[in-house]
Amino acid sequence: MFNVPHHAAPPNVPTKDFFDTKGLDYETTYGHNAGLLKAVDKFAARLRPGCRVLDLGCGTGRPVAHTLAARGFRVHGVDFSETMVGLSRAAVPSPNGVFECAHLLDWASPPPASPEAAQQFGGIVATSSFYELAREQMEALVSRWRDWLEPGGSALLMMVAAEDVPGTRDEMYDPDGRFARGIPFRFMGDDCFLYLFTRAGWRALLEVKGGLVVREQWVEAFVPPREADCDGETNSFLIAEKVVDGGLNYLS
Numbered sequence: 001m002f003n004v005p006h007h008a009a010p011p012n013v014p015t016k017d018f019f020d021t022k023g024l025d026y027e028t029t030y031g032h033n034a035g036l037l038k039a040v041d042k043f044a045a046r047l048r049p050g051c052r053v054l055d056l057g058c059g060t061g062r063p064v065a066h067t068l069a070a071r072g073f074r075v076h077g078v079d080f081s082e083t084m085v086g087l088s089r090a091a092v093p094s095p096n097g098v099f100e101c102a103h104l105l106d107w108a109s110p111p112p113a114s115p116e117a118a119q120q121f122g123g124i125v126a127t128s129s130f131y132e133l134a135r136e137q138m139e140a141l142v143s144r145w146r147d148w149l150e151p152g153g154s155a156l157l158m159m160v161a162a163e164d165v166p167g168t169r170d171e172m173y174d175p176d177g178r179f180a181r182g183i184p185f186r187f188m189g190d191d192c193f194l195y196l197f198t199r200a201g202w203r204a205l206l207e208v209k210g211g212l213v214v215r216e217q218w219v220e221a222f223v224p225p226r227e228a229d230c231d232g233e234t235n236s237f238l239i240a241e242k243v244v245d246g247g248l249n250y251l252s
């Protein structure tokens with residue numbers, strides 16, 4: 001079952017229109033995140049040389065798609081903002097970069113709606129790009145990764161964990177304690193209310209829904225420039241692998 005309704009998306013999160021107006025301002029604020037650059041290097045070192053990498057919510061294409069393309073990978077990016085897709089295409093021109101403008105849930109719908117989704121990738125990356133999705137939407141999206149990743153392929157996730165945002169309160173958590181809703185967060189001049197997994201929740205998302213084995217998990221602080229009018233972040237990083245034999249695939 002994949003078709004999760006779009007109206008289940010949380011309220012008061014950055015929308016497509018928001019990212020259309022931000023464009024390069026986003027890159028100015030977040031494009032030099034040292035923790036993210038280090039994570040992309042670690043991730044790249046695990047990938048099969050020259051493979052295709054799926055970048056979900058690719059943003060401006062910098063630093064992630066651009067860094068991967070510079071290491072010889074072919075990047076397939078998806079983003080619902082025309083502005084962001086245009087910037088990504090400029091950052092990583094074809095044939096090394098191919099970028100589609102689509103909502104992640106539409107793109108992820110099973111064939112024939114999106115034949116591209118049936119293809120295999122050596123890597124999948126999602127960095128700060130799930131905040132517009134509700135819990136069941138993230139779970140449905142990541143459950144497709146087991147089909148998209150080739151055996152031995154790796155995934156990189158960078159997100160903020162619920163417990164790392166100072167405004168998260170006990171009453172915001174789901175009964176299983178792995179997800180919290182309505183967390184106040186200042187993002188590029190806007191007051192947002194985020195839906196976030198906990199660190200254990202992000203890990204379970206990859207292992208239980210994605211059928212992957214988490215190989216590395218760590219956190220890094222990111223302090224945005226003062227003029228960006230954003231809260232600071234503790235970024236949670238996870239690198240997971242699709243194991244050829246054995247592993248946690250039985251969990252789903």
Ligand SMILES: C[S@@+](CC[C@H](N)C(=O)[O-])C[C@H]1O[C@@H](n2cnc3c(N)ncnc32)[C@H](O)[C@@H]1O
Nearest residue numbers: 019057058059079080081103104127128129132
């Ligand atoms: C916070 S930015 C991160 C960009 C990039 N991954 C990075 O790390 O620099 C989130 C990006 O995901 C895109 N995005 C958010 N929700 C999306 C959705 N449901 N479908 C497609 N793109 C989405 C936004 O347009 C934006 O470019």
